[in-house]
Amino acid sequence: MTHPPPRRLVATTLLLLLSGCATGPERDKADPLEPLNRATYRFNDSLDRHIAQPVARTYNRAVPRFVRTGVENVFSNLGDVTVMLNDFAQLRLMDGMNDLMRVAVNSTFGLLGVLDIATPAGIAKRDQDFGLTLGHYGVPAGPYLVLPLFGPSTFRDTAGFAVDQYGSPATYAKPALRNTLWGADFVSTRARYLNATNLLEQAALDRYLFVRDAYLGRRRAQLDEGRETPLPDYGQNDGGKDDVTR
Template sequence: MLSRNVKSRAAAPRLNGALAAAALCALTAGCATGPNANPQDPLEPMNRAIFTVNDKVDTYVAQPLAKGYQYVTPEPARIAVTNFFANFSDVGNFANNVLQGKGVAAAETLMRVAINTVLGIGGLIDIATAAGIPRHSQDLGLTLGYYGVPAGPYLVLPLFGPSSVRDGIGLAGSFYLDPAHYFDPAWRNTMFGINVINVRANMLGATDLLSQAALDKYAFVRDAYTQRRQYLLGDGDDALPTYDDDEEPAPAEPATPATPAPAPGMAK
């Protein structure tokens, strides 16, 4: 499936329509749930159907394009393209860090944009990371969560993939924080297409690993997404969930008494 971080102005009307339909479905309880439904995923039947369509589009359209792009494009050029769009995304990161009142993160992100744009040839070279200035990734979904807006039901958006009601609303608003939104439509749509293919090419290895590791790909993606978002809301300070919480802690081993040092003049 295509990366949810790719922002398309041309797709905004379809995204808003999908969000409206999902919200209506949730409010009216019109979407059936199974007897063992995950409480975070009450719309699972609808989500699984969208996930299946997304997976088919990814398999038969996105992956072949990404593999062809990876084959004909040298790695240094792909890295430059990735850096260019990451520099654009730092503009949104800066805005969301400001909205969350994170002054240090906002200042560092602004420095990243300035350094990479001026010294990095428009962002093609990521000089800021090499200089030790970290990236503080944020989005409107995380900003809403920072102020206590609940995530709401898990959603799978057409083409955009895993999300939630809160994150979907944030995604729609993020279009206006993307500098490419204000470009001429021809340039904007061309950049969108390049970004989609480049991001998908960067994820080819992860897709192969997912196919081999997950018995239920849908459930694996859902759980990974929700846990990752919870982790990011804690600024990465909270440990990721473990599965041994019910285990009794191992008893501490008794301390070994220290051997006293021999008195001066005594034989060892």
């Protein structure tokens, strides 16, 4: 049986090898790799602007809304399997049973997840991953990390992502189907968040810092079971090289 390579772990290893030249006494403690992270962020941003966004816009124009919703539901249902495994790993037994019911209902009555029957039936959707499971047991997040193609992460979340791949049903499909599923999931997800990108483009701030602090704040809030975590004041810029003035 062929498993996908742990892509985030490979990227983490490469970044660690380079980290010696990217640290310094003036670095944010949560982001000691900032120069390298900024370079990776610019690389990802260029790919997103020139490839991912045009593909996502074409997808939105060419595919009817009800079909796009069905595709989103299928991948959401597959994702609920990983959520369920992590809830059980954290000994959140009631939440795990909730997730199991979601998968069972949507996979049967929802035609393999094309229809989301569970949500209107009152079976709540949850969000868990192995990075949060590690955090639940006290594993520190480690430095912030921008991964090529994958974007914001931390050392802990990178390791967690690799583990989650082994719990995903798509991993065990034949390579051709598996790669098709990954591609379709990427396009569907990118298309869904085009409006969020437009809002970010209009903000007159350092986009790198905004994305970094929003990601880290959200992860802290998830570990705190939804308690709000305030973001920093962006009124005073710290002189980052990626300030957006356009």
